[in-house]
Amino acid sequence: MSNSSSALKIGPRIVIALVVAGLSGVIFMLTLIEFDHLTSTEEFCTTCHSMELAAVPYRESSHYNPASGVRASCGDCHVSEGVLTATFDHVMGTKDLLRQIFGPKYDNPVVNLLHLPDAAFAAREWFNDRNSATCMRCHVKEAIIGKRTDTLKVHQEDAKGKGCVECHINLVHRKVPGEKTFKRDGWNRMVEEEFNLETGMAEKILRGDVEAPAVE
Ligand code: HEC
Ligand code: HEC
């Protein structure tokens, strides 16, 4: 009885409780930052994402090997700025995890390549919805001089109000046509040719009628 009423006064216990709560808040934020950091690295992303489609072309791109050595990591482009938005992106990223477990067998290169256009379109939409904010971490739109004489003007005038990925696609990964010109038929035939499959196999694999063959 006397114990509970004394706890209501601002006594040492309350102060200790507040300090503990404050510290846990700080530890919580630091954990979030650390969590965001760890889950933005190339090592983390490529535990799932195909080397052939995502990482190999990336390592050959000017974003991996620029003259200046200013290297863009997976997270620099794909994870938003700020602890809370970054955490949000990672929590949304758990849908990647769910698809990895319950979705098609993306580990199979045939399946992965067949589904690649959907992933590329979804990724482009993600950038466009945010006006390509992550690109602007490094690039200043109004200052892009480029190699052609009109490039500065393009970015100061035509690019006004537009995100980078509305004009620049296929920067660092296996190329996928723009959504408007994309032809599913042609893509399926290309995949079949690449993996020496009979014509029509792509559709069967996509429908789930047959298992994708094991390829290297
Ligand atoms: C647990 C496995 C796993 C991890 C780790 C993972 N992903 Fe994914 N991700 C997937 C799967 C599965 C898909 C859906 C199919 C596909 O595109 O391969 C996907 C889709 C995507 C897409 C396509 C857009 C979309 O939403 O469909 C992007 C972009 C992406 N991931 C980026 C990343 C980045 C960047 C990282 C590291 C921060 C990452 N992923 C970590 C499994 C993973
Ligand atoms: C310079 C910015 C940039 C970097 C760095 C980058 N990406 Fe991307 N990524 C994009 C863009 C833009 C797209 C949209 C598709 C396209 O046009 O290439 C994309 C698309 C994707 C997709 C969807 C499937 C595809 O290939 O289109 C995945 C998965 C992905 N990225 C994962 C990664 C991983 C993993 C890394 C690090 C190894 C990485 N990205 C590094 C900009 C980047």
Ligand code: HEC
């Ligand atoms: C971490 C910093 C960083 C981020 C983030 C970044 N870039 Fe770059 N980008 C660079 C550097 C560095 C170069 C090479 C510059 C040079 O050599 O002049 C480059 C080059 C380019 C080029 C010209 C060369 C090429 O590969 O075509 C384009 C276009 C470009 N970036 C667009 C983008 C877009 C679009 C995004 C967002 C999806 C983006 N960048 C995100 C740093 C970055």
Ligand code: HEC
């Ligand atoms: C309206 C379309 C459009 C938008 C939006 C746009 N660009 Fe460009 N960009 C171009 C064109 C066209 C060129 C010149 C042709 C080329 O070199 O690809 C170019 C060239 C570049 C170059 C120079 C390439 C070189 O080596 O000369 C870089 C870097 C670049 N853009 C980055 C960006 C970034 C980053 C953004 C977003 C902040 C962006 N662009 C937005 C159309 C656009």
